[in-house]
Amino acid sequence: MKNRDSTLPIGGSVFYCCGYDVQPVASVSFLMDSPYIEGMLDGVTDVGDSLEALVQLKPDLIITQLNQEEAVEKYSLIAPTVAMPYNSFETIQEEIRYFGDLLDKKDVAEKWIINFESHTNKLREEVQHVLNEGETVSVMQEYDGKVFFAVEGQIDN
Numbered sequence: 297m298k299n300r301d302s303t304l305p306i307g308g309s310v311f312y313c314c315g316y317d318v319q320p321v322a323s324v325s326f327l328m329d330s331p332y333i334e335g336m337l338d339g340v341t342d343v344g345d346s347l348e349a350l351v352q353l354k355p356d357l358i359i360t361q362l363n364q365e366e367a368v369e370k371y372s373l374i375a376p377t378v379a380m381p382y383n384s385f386e387t388i389q390e391e392i393r394y395f396g397d398l399l400d401k402k403d404v405a406e407k408w409i410i411n412f413e414s415h416t417n418k419l420r421e422e423v424q425h426v427l428n429e430g431e432t433v434s435v436m437q438e439y440d441g442k443v444f445f446a447v448e449g450q451i452d453n
Contacts, residue, residue, distance in 0.1 A: 309359040309380050309395070310337070315408070316401040321353050350374050359398070388412065 310323045314336040322341040327333075343349040350358070351374055358377040360367065371377040378398060385391035389409050396405025423433060435446035 309361065312395040312399070313359075316395065316399045316404050318399050318401070321355055322349070347374070 310320055310327050311330075311333060312318075313320045314333045320337070320340055322343045323337060324344060325342045328337050328340065328342055341349065341353060343353070347370060350371070355375045358371045358375050359380055360371060360377060361380050362368065363379045368377055368379045385394065389412075392405045392408055392412075393402075396402045427433070437444045437446070
């Protein structure tokens with residue numbers, strides 16, 4: 297994001313902007329109401345589904361999870377647009393590096409990865425102490441009425 301003053305994340309990329317200390321100029325209300333980023337989007341405009349509102353903000357970059365060609369073309373008329381490759385990363389580290397590159401925050405990404413790997417290694421050791429030989433652990437997440445299972449290298453639902 298070199299030499300950019302305003303980023304407009306549409307979809308979950310707003311979380312990455314906040315995590316990399318990049319203040320977005322706008323987002324959509326259902327994400328802005330997230331308790332995970334409470335207080336981080338003060339002063340950020342809720343654009344809803346309005347292309348007119350996007351045009352008025354004159355963003356330097358639009359990041360979207362909408363990979364439909366039609367949506368990307370519409371956004372591209374407003375500003376350079378990156379269609380985030382949703383759910384296409386092999387690892388969380390790869391995803392973090394992708395956004396570190398995109399937002400010109402590689403150093404922040406690498407620090408996050410180091411902390412993440414250190415934390416997960418500690419947790420892995422703790423879990424190993426309570427498991428008997430041959431026992432395994434499943435990681436599941438419920439979201440929007442669906443259950444997702446974390447499997448090494450992927451997430452299935």
